[in-house]
Amino acid sequence: MSPRLIIYMISRIRDEFHKHLNLELKEKGLSPLTTTHADILFALVKKKKRKCKKSPR
Structure with a gap:
C-alpha cells in the first residue's frame, strides 16, 4: 500500500471519527465543545505529563 493511500x-478515519464525536457531544448538550477543543486539551495534557516526567520529585 502506498504511503499516500495510507495517509488518505x-x-x-479521523474525519469520520470527528463527525461522530461532534454528534455525540451535541446529543449530550455539549455542542459548544468540539473535537478541536478535545485536540487542544489532549495536547496540553500530553505536554504536562511530559514535563512532569522530566522533573525529579
Missing part, C-alpha cells in the same frame, strides 16, 4: 485513509 487515516485522514478519512
